[in-house]
Amino acid sequence: MNEPRRVEHQQTDKGYVPVYTTAVVEQPWDDYKAEDHATWGTLYQRQRELLVGRASEEFLAAQDAMGMTPHAIPRFEQLNEVLGAATGWTLIGVEGLLPELDFFDHLANRRFPVTWWIRRPDQIDYIAEPDLFHDLFGHVPLLMNPLFADYMQAYGRGGVKAHGVGPEALVNLTRLYWCTVEFGLINTPDGLRIYGSGIVSSKGESLYSLESDAPNRIGFDLERVMRTRYRIDTYQKTYFVIDSFAQLIDATGPDFTPLYAKLAEQDAIAAGTVLGSDRVYTRGTGEGWASDGDV
Numbered sequence: 001m002n003e004p005r006r007v008e009h010q011q012t013d014k015g016y017v018p019v020y021t022t023a024v025v026e027q028p029w030d031d032y033k034a035e036d037h038a039t040w041g042t043l044y045q046r047q048r049e050l051l052v053g054r055a056s057e058e059f060l061a062a063q064d065a066m067g068m069t070p071h072a073i074p075r076f077e078q079l080n081e082v083l084g085a086a087t088g089w090t091l092i093g094v095e096g097l098l099p100e101l102d103f104f105d106h107l108a109n110r111r112f113p114v115t116w117w118i119r120r121p122d123q124i125d126y127i128a129e130p131d132l133f134h135d136l137f138g139h140v141p142l143l144m145n146p147l148f149a150d151y152m153q154a155y156g157r158g159g160v161k162a163h164g165v166g167p168e169a170l171v172n173l174t175r176l177y178w179c180t181v182e183f184g185l186i187n188t189p190d191g192l193r194i195y196g197s198g199i200v201s202s203k204g205e206s207l208y209s210l211e212s213d214a215p216n217r218i219g220f221d222l223e224r225v226m227r228t229r230y231r232i233d234t235y236q237k238t239y240f241v242i243d244s245f246a247q248l249i250d251a252t253g254p255d256f257t258p259l260y261a262k263l264a265e266q267d268a269i270a271a272g273t274v275l276g277s278d279r280v281y282t283r284g285t286g287e288g289w290a291s292d293g294d295v
């Protein structure tokens with residue numbers, strides 16, 4: 001199997017990680033070893049079991065509809081048939097994290113980059129950079145949902161635009177991605193459920209985000225989220241809760257340019273802060289929080 005080609009290192013929303021070549025690669029499915037399929041199977045089975053009753057119904061149903069199973073690493077080609085018919089998205093294989101503008105451009109064109117390689121068995125519980133399990137198990141299912149699929153495209157278009165506005169706008173927009181796509185919760189008649197990819201692909205955070213007394217759980221508000229710093233090295237101090245996927249579309253419909261100008265005048269909010277204006281689901285005890293290190 002080819003080793004991923006690292007191009008440079010960069011501080012990103014995933015921490016200090018390698019950024020890879022922008023080339024699209026064909027998934028080398030025949031080259032996966034038994035060990036790779038076993039790693040997928042172990043992670044898949046463990047997370048699915050944990051996520052029933054914890055992840056949003058849309059997420060679980062989509063995963064089934066796509067035909068993902070623990071038996072083998074899915075073939076992108078097969079997933080693309082189902083995904084393309086549902087929402088017109090296409091998965092493309094990549095070496096790993098892409099430079100920001102390339103990533104935004106793919107999303108804006110309904111292409112989702114998926115890292116083709118999977119973590120080693122000794123990295124089952126934690127890997128700093130996104131691998132195939134995080135991308136495929138975590139991100140791809142909700143692309144089957146028409147509203148979420150549109151949101152992801154809108155985010156990509158917004159990213160291309162923010163790139164032209166400047167680094168501060170990109171910081172604001174990255175916070176939105178982090179608090180929704182990666183670490184979002186959704187309110188349902190049965191209680192809070194997980195939809196963020198960073199949570200669904202992590203055993204520890206699947207439990208922590210819903211069941212721990214430590215973190216805050218606060219109603220989603222676009223401006224609030226875009227001002228809020230977050231954690232890259234620990235579980236989140238605050239999770240933002242949406243009422244529906246439609247809320248994401250509504251919030252991101254308008255042009256953000258005037259909002260970026262307004263945000264530039266305001267201070268950022270620390271990851272663990274609760275404001276008087278927040279719609280609080282649960283106020284965290286803050287137990288175990290690191291006192292610094294928000295990004």
Ligand SMILES: [Fe+2]
Binds near residue numbers: 130197198
């Ligand atoms: Fe991710």
